[in-house]
Amino acid sequence: MSRSLPFILIAYFLLGTPNIRAQYPKDEPYKHIIAKTPKLPEYLSTLIDTTLPDPISITRITRFNTKWNWYPIHEYAKIQPWNADASLYKFYSVALYDAQTHLLYRKLPGSSIYPSYWSNKDPDILYGIKENGEIRTYSISRDTIETLLSIEGYEMVKLGPGEGNIDQYDHFVALIGKKGVDLDVLIIDLQAHKLIHSEHFKGVWADGGQAPKYIDWVSVSPSGDYVGIMWNHNTTSKNHPFDKHYGVEIYRSKDMHFLRRIADYGNHGDFGYATDGAEVFVQFWGPTGTINMYYLDRMENIVLQTASDFAGEGHISCRNLNRPGWAYVSQDENTRQIIACRLDRSGIVEHFGHHFSSATSYLKSPMPVPSPNGDKVMFKSDFGHSENQEEIYVFEAQLYDLTSHTSSKESNDNPKMHLSPNPASKSTLHIQYGEAINKISIVDLMGNTRIYATPDKKEKYILNINSLPTGLFFLLVEDKKGNRCVKKFMRTKLE
16 A cells, blocks of 8 residues: 555545545635745655645655656646546556556556547557557557547658647547658547648748647637637747748638637647636746636637746646636746636635746656546655755645545534634644544554544543654544544644
């Protein structure tokens, strides 16, 4: 059993069945919160980020590996590592891992399906988009590969390249095909297994490189109704367009009919859904630290955040397709937070923890990507170890909520329960319950009982906590009727 699980077992065995409600941090205006980098957690161990409005658990899910700087890590903020039901996740096309235990589940076929992308509907299926034009599916349960179709006549075929996605229904995908210095945008119907449209862009590839010179990426929107083209801002601009193209352009997917240019400048961003259900593109652009949301169906944009904390080595992901209305964003090496921004005019965010990365190189950029339900985030970090450029680990962050449960006999919201002081800076803890107390336990984050007492049926009790180190703990109280209550408290340095 991994060391990341004991606190979950406490919830089951001491508290009863956890509440199945979605686990998201508080919705509130953005807060500038700087936290000191803690000690790097051991492999499969968890630390709790208590500097935020809600505590966030951060679990390290990879060992240190210097053989490659790309494995074992997830690929990119806009490539979903989790499958459709978040029971598994992948690192590139190398291996699958169990999402609960974080242990190796199965090796993947590697180059036979690389680069691979999860189906957004079927947790058993990976799509492989090969540069030779073959589109394949890999079944996890059957361990088999099937070729859906082969696209002929191109030197190279790519999804994106690198930043494209399949729509949320596994219906459409937009690929690019290289023909010398030219490029075709290829609209593929994955259900019908056929190419339904190709649109020719002359001179866009421009040279013999692995990526086009004038286009950054091409992708379908989550609905599949639109295709977005981000023109490379290093080679095109409003003042220096390529054949009248620049910025972020939106096309109708079925026939690549041009609809509108939603932004004059294309920067890092992702497609998602606003809270009103409309499709949008979210990107960094404007004054330093500005995040904009652009509607795809009309010429309208909304400024989501303007804090300078959002400048620098940040990335945006809207891969939370089952939780529309949010974009997940990483901040630079200053505040180093991971924030979910609500996609409307409210300015509301959720604080999903600090990534603690030095972000001294692109490899060390956190690249946060949310699960399909948006209740957890995968990110990279070196935990401040900037001196070694190959030292990168992967972590999983989510709301830490041990006390959520539904048992009628057990309550974490007992109005009779009082605990002081909290934070506990004294040598004693004063406990008042309102019923005769039968048992008291203090449990640490690893599930270890640090203090145990039997107060002899008293309603008030003073507990000596001199032996506790600083940190987050749980006070478990059971009364004579068998009812239980749990309270979190912080142990701080003695005054």
